[in-house]
Amino acid sequence: MNLPIHAQLINLMAALLLLIAFAMLSQRRIMSLIYLFAWQGAVLFANTMIVAWGTGQTHLFYSALITLVLKVVLLPWLLHRLATRLQIQSDVETMINIPITMLIGIVLVIFAFNLALPISQWAQTITRSTLGIAIASVLLSFLMMIMRRKAVPQVIGFLSMENGLFFAATSTTYGMPMVVELGIALDVLVGTFIFGIFFFRIRETFDSLDIGNLEKLKQD
Amino acid sequence: MEILLVLGFPLAGGIVMALVGHRHYAAEINALFSLASFVAALTLAVDVVDRGSFSDMDDLFFVDPFNVFLVTLTAFVTFTTTLFSRPYMRNEQARGKLSPAMMRLYHSMFQIFGFTMLLALLTNNIGILWVAMEGATLATVLLVSLYRTPASLEAAWKYFILCGVGIAQALFGTILVYFAAERVLGSGGTALLWTHLYAVKTQLEPTVLGLAFVFLLVGYGTKVGLAPLHNWLPDAHAEGPTPISAVLSGLLLNVALYAVVRSKALVDGAVGTPLAGNLMMGFGLLSVVVAAFFLPRQKDVKRLFAYSSIEHMGLTTFAFGMGGPVATFAALLHMTVHSLTKSAIFFTVGHAAQKTGTQIIDDIRGLIVTNPVIGWGLMFGTLAILGLPPFGVFASEFLILTTAMRDHAWATPFLLLALGVAFAAVFKKTQGMVFGDTTALRLPHSPALLPVFVHLGLVLMLGLYIPPYLAAWYRQAAQLLG
Numbered sequence: 001m002n003l004p005i006h007a008q009l010i011n012l013m014a015a016l017l018l019l020i021a022f023a024m025l026s027q028r029r030i031m032s033l034i035y036l037f038a039w040q041g042a043v044l045f046a047n048t049m050i051v052a053w054g055t056g057q058t059h060l061f062y063s064a065l066i067t068l069v070l071k072v073v074l075l076p077w078l079l080h081r082l083a084t085r086l087q088i089q090s091d092v093e094t095m096i097n098i099p100i101t102m103l104i105g106i107v108l109v110i111f112a113f114n115l116a117l118p119i120s121q122w123a124q125t126i127t128r129s130t131l132g133i134a135i136a137s138v139l140l141s142f143l144m145m146i147m148r149r150k151a152v153p154q155v156i157g158f159l160s161m162e163n164g165l166f167f168a169a170t171s172t173t174y175g176m177p178m179v180v181e182l183g184i185a186l187d188v189l190v191g192t193f194i195f196g197i198f199f200f201r202i203r204e205t206f207d208s209l210d211i212g213n214l215e216k217l218k219q220d
Numbered sequence: 221m222e223i224l225l226v227l228g229f230p231l232a233g234g235i236v237m238a239l240v241g242h243r244h245y246a247a248e249i250n251a252l253f254s255l256a257s258f259v260a261a262l263t264l265a266v267d268v269v270d271r272g273s274f275s276d277m278d279d280l281f282f283v284d285p286f287n288v289f290l291v292t293l294t295a296f297v298t299f300t301t302t303l304f305s306r307p308y309m310r311n312e313q314a315r316g317k318l319s320p321a322m323m324r325l326y327h328s329m330f331q332i333f334g335f336t337m338l339l340a341l342l343t344n345n346i347g348i349l350w351v352a353m354e355g356a357t358l359a360t361v362l363l364v365s366l367y368r369t370p371a372s373l374e375a376a377w378k379y380f381i382l383c384g385v386g387i388a389q390a391l392f393g394t395i396l397v398y399f400a401a402e403r404v405l406g407s408g409g410t411a412l413l414w415t416h417l418y419a420v421k422t423q424l425e426p427t428v429l430g431l432a433f434v435f436l437l438v439g440y441g442t443k444v445g446l447a448p449l450h451n452w453l454p455d456a457h458a459e460g461p462t463p464i465s466a467v468l469s470g471l472l473l474n475v476a477l478y479a480v481v482r483s484k485a486l487v488d489g490a491v492g493t494p495l496a497g498n499l500m501m502g503f504g505l506l507s508v509v510v511a512a513f514f515l516p517r518q519k520d521v522k523r524l525f526a527y528s529s530i531e532h533m534g535l536t537t538f539a540f541g542m543g544g545p546v547a548t549f550a551a552l553l554h555m556t557v558h559s560l561t562k563s564a565i566f567f568t569v570g571h572a573a574q575k576t577g578t579q580i581i582d583d584i585r586g587l588i589v590t591n592p593v594i595g596w597g598l599m600f601g602t603l604a605i606l607g608l609p610p611f612g613v614f615a616s617e618f619l620i621l622t623t624a625m626r627d628h629a630w631a632t633p634f635l636l637l638a639l640g641v642a643f644a645a646v647f648k649k650t651q652g653m654v655f656g657d658t659t660a661l662r663l664p665h666s667p668a669l670l671p672v673f674v675h676l677g678l679v680l681m682l683g684l685y686i687p688p689y690l691a692a693w694y695r696q697a698a699q700l701l702g
Contacts, residue, residue: 118427123399138392142385151377158384165391172399177412180347184391187354191384194358198365198377205370214374217455 006054013047014130017167018109021140024160025105025147026098030091033156034079040163041071048170051127057174063181067166070185075159075192082196083152086203095149105140112136119172127171134168151202151209155195162188222267223281225260226291227338229253230298233331241327242320247306250327254299254334261295261338264288269689275344279413282344286552286697289690290478291341293556297470297563298334300671304567305330305463307665311574312461314664322366326461333359333467337475344413349479350387350394353443356472357383364460375455382452383443390439390479396432397486400424414482421489429490436483437499443476445530446503446537447510457526458579462570465522469529470563474555477533481540485701488543500541505631507534512638516645520579521569524649525562528605531642532558535635539620540701542627548698550619553686557612557679558605564675565601568594571667572653581649586658595654597672602650604679606643612682 003011020040027033045067052060083089109132116132123131138161145157162184169176176184199209206213233253240246268274268288275282283291309326312318318326336359340352357380365376394412401411404423410416417424438449445453457465484496511531518524532554539551571594576584588595604611617639625632686694 115431119396119399119431122403122425122428124403138388145381145385154381158381158388161385161388162391165388165395168392169395169398172395173402174407176347176395176398180345180351180412183348183351184354187351187358190358191354194361194380197362198373198380201365201368201373202377205368205373211377213370214377217371217374217378217459 004054006050009050010047010054010127010130013043013050014133014167014171016043017047017137018133021137021160021164022102022105024156025101025140025144028093028096028098030083030093030150030152031080031089033153034076034083037079037156037160038072038076040160041067041076044163044167045072047167048175051170051174055174059178060170060175062178063175066181066185070189071159071163074189078192078196079152079156082199086152086199086209088152088209091150091152091209093148093150093153096147101143101147105143108139108143109136112139123172127174130171131168134164134171136164137167138164140164149211151199151211154211155192158195159188159192221276222260222264223276223283223342226257226264226295227335227342229257229260230331230335230338233257234328234335237327237331238324241324246323246327247302247309250330251299251302251306253331254295254302257334257338258292258295258299261292265292275415279344279410279415281342282415283342284697284700285693286482286700287341287478289552289556289693289697290474291338293559294334294337294341294471294475297559297675298337298467300674301463301466301470301563301567302330303671304466304570304668305461307663307668308462308570308574310665311663317367325362326366329359329363330463330467333363333472337471340475341478344415346394346397346414346417347412350391353390353440353476353479354384354387356475357387357443360456360460360464360468360472363464364456366461366464367459369459371455372459375452375459379452379456382449386439386442386449388439389435389442393432393435393439393483396428396435397483400428400432400490414486417486418489421486424486424490426491429487430495433483433487433491433496434499437480437496437503440476440479440483441503441537444473444480444533444537445507446534447507447530450507450510450530453530454523454526457529458520458522462522462566462573465526466563466566466570469526469566470559473529473533474559477536477540477555480537481701484540494543497541497543500537501628501631502541504534504536504538504541505634507531508538508638509634512641512645515642518645518649519581521573521581521584521649521653522566522579524581524646525565525569525605528642528646529558529562531638532562532605535617535620538631538635539623542620542623543701544623544627545695545698546619547623547627548701549694550616550623552694552697553612553682554616554620557616557682560675560679561601561604561611561613564672564679565598565605567669567672567675568597568601571663571669572598574663574667581653584653586656587654589658591667593669594667597669597676598650599654600676601672602646604676606646607639610680610683611676612679615683
């Protein structure tokens, strides 16, 4: 392998991201999920910095900065605070079947790599090989949202899906234009606040954060 | 300049309402802001008649015949909804369902919701379009759960999660479009602008754009309420306050469909095969059929008309999918008349539900006895939405069906069957609500029924006579979309 050092580092970051996605999928404890989410943000930040440094795309430094503030500090802090105030730090999700989830996850990764193949063929970025992992982490977050029965892990799945999309944007195009990225960041932040309000309302009404309570409206 | 006013009034309204939205004069101020935005939209429309399409503020915004009529429609229905919401929300407050803080939230978010929809329509940037669509979800999600009942919380959670996941797919689609466009237009802002994208659409990489369209259709299609992604829609319509049901059904679905149709025009140019049209026809037809067969089983009146919205959005999507000047013309007309009729129906349904104290169809009886105006309003609205002549829905459905018979004969039996089932189900249920013995009560604040008849009058007019400039816009828009 004669890859330049930054390309090797990018591949390392992508591998870490996939690892974190699987770790999130198998994690039953809410607090550990929040820490994993913060780590995911940290890897994204490192990856964006490396890409910015390797390619000289200065706007990526700013978007890395947004990632650091929003996804490593602010959102995990908000989630942590919510979990403390709702007193669910020690909540454990018992209803999920981890081995089956992992197996479905592996199938999804293979599918993601196949989906990425025709696209990354056209890409000219140094990061093109990581698109498969980006799509895989989006799909794995999606799977996590489907499998979880509690509100907070579902929201973490939702946020990590956005992380996966951000990674996809960096790996195909070196990131979206600044104005769009700021808009997306604003939406994510406002969305998290609203989710927080929801947690309290759901708890007030149902005395628990189990989404199973939210299946009363009929399908017809 | 007008563009800034169209957007500025609702944004300022959102901020002002956040401060004074609980005062007794809040409903009037709310209506004034929407009226100002509507007037600005009208001058914008006049401007487009004079100058043709143009872009403004360094290509940040652009206006063409396709979006200008949607902007006017959105601003108009938002304004009439504020007129309806004035007595409606006061009645709710008089019954002790809403606290002053809730009223503040309601008024403020109503204006912000209007702002995000207008921004989505006017922006030239597909990234901003995405941000605005997500913003529209965020603005309405707290409104759906305004009453804080268990059912409304469930509806809002479902709405938030499903639309959030859906819109994430659309973001991936947007990234793919940017990726394909960047190679032609270079990196930086211009590769996300509709005007620049349309100019180079034949040079874009077809495989990538085809894949991008699938993601965009699934993403924005969730918000249009296309089957099988429609689950959030009936719940959100039934559990939220009625003015919100009216703007969700009448406007938000249109704006989401606008995003899909714009993407289709782009992808068609790049791919050169009818892939995008076929996908839209498939999803559209499925929605029409699924919604029609859910209609007879509905017990809640707002859910009934929510399913009717799925049916009509499906029909419009199908018509856009067929493409060609006639079908696109019909689809644009159908968007307009559905939006006017459905919001009028929700206005009457809202007052009817308040008078009888329930949303259950079987418990709403004899509206015509206590309040003939509500009763006839609901009856005429139902006849209009079911596509009876001489209302405008008849004209658009007739055009869609005849085009389908000519170009896609296989689809017409499904469409006719679905329309027949929908007719039987909705008409039977409405008849029971309008006629018969009554259970209705008097309301503390008398209902605002002028908007209902203004809307229905417009729909009637569009069935008999389409003003020449509107027809010209439809034709130009149809040409633009291919």
